[in-house]
Amino acid sequence: GAGVSQSPSNKVTEKGKDVELRCDPISGHTALYWYRQSLGQGLEFLIYFQGNSAPDKSGLPSDRFSAERTGGSVSTLTIQRTQQEDSAVYLCASSYSRGSYTGELFFGEGSRLTVL
Amino acid sequence: GESVGLHLPTLSVQEGDNSIINCAYSNSASDYFIWYKQESGKGPQFIIDIRSNMDKRQGQRVTVLLNKTVKHLSLQIAATQPGDSAVYFCAEMSGGSNYKLTFGKGTLLTVNP
Numbered sequence A: 001g002a003g004v005s006q007s008p009s010n011k012v013t014e015k016g017k018d019v020e021l022r023c024d025p026i027s028g029h030t031a032l033y034w035y036r037q038s039l040g041q042g043l044e045f046l047i048y049f050q051g052n053s054a055p056d057k058s059g060l061p062s063d064r065f066s067a068e069r070t071g072g073s074v075s076t077l078t079i080q081r082t083q084q085e086d087s088a089v090y091l092c093a094s095s096y097s098r099g100s101y102t103g104e105l106f107f108g109e110g111s112r113l114t115v116l
Numbered sequence B: 001g002e003s004v005g006l007h008l009p010t011l012s013v014q015e016g017d018n019s020i021i022n023c024a025y026s027n028s029a030s031d032y033f034i035w036y037k038q039e040s041g042k043g044p045q046f047i048i049d050i051r052s053n054m055d056k057r058q059g060q061r062v063t064v065l066l067n068k069t070v071k072h073l074s075l076q077i078a079a080t081q082p083g084d085s086a087v088y089f090c091a092e093m094s095g096g097s098n099y100k101l102t103f104g105k106g107t108l109l110t111v112n113p
Helices: none
Strands: A005-007 A010-013 A019-024 A031-037 A043-050 A065-069 A075-079 A088-095 A111-115 B004-006 B010-014 B019-025 B032-038 B045-051 B056-058 B062-067 B072-077 B086-093 B107-112
Touching: A005 A088, A010 A019, A019 A088, A019 A111, A031 A075, A043 A065, A043 A075, A075 A088, B010 B019, B019 B032, B019 B086, B019 B107, B032 B062, B045 B056, B045 B062, B045 B072, B072 B086
Parallel strands: A010 A111, B010 B107
Antiparallel strands: A005 A019, A019 A075, A031 A043, A031 A088, A065 A075, A088 A111, B004 B019, B019 B072, B032 B045, B032 B086, B056 B062, B062 B072, B086 B107
């Protein structure tokens, strides 16, 4: 497809389980972002990948969260030993940025995670 | 701390009226300010941006105003339509933050027919 694709769209898991969320960015986009959005809240920055540079992980809330981006394309966000406070919509975005400004990020529709 | 916030969490307008959504920011080092629209169940969508050395920028039916003196940003929507109903977020970006967007909490705009 032409847009950012995220899977699964919905994930219900039990506390303590690990989850993986996948993001397929727009082809050719060099920058990839993960954000988290809790109910009725703004978007909380998690991690940013730009080309082959080291990712900016400054937003990851704990060491239970990790992300990787393979081949400069697909990204996976992994949450280990999930907690109820991890319940949120996880949004992925990509942009055609080569380290310079672009404020136009293209977002996927998100993966809604519910931890019981 | 540095943050981007909003004056009003909700705004209700009549179809055809003009809407003004406000945003306060605290990071005077921001290089760009951006407005996003998020419809229910979807990801945010870029509307318009403005560089910090400008005070006004116009798009199609939208105008963004930047007042650096009072650190205030606004989005004006002309002739508001039902399809404009959504949550609107302001965001800021600075080169010093490696070009990551920092978002505010959002304003819910409801357009009544």
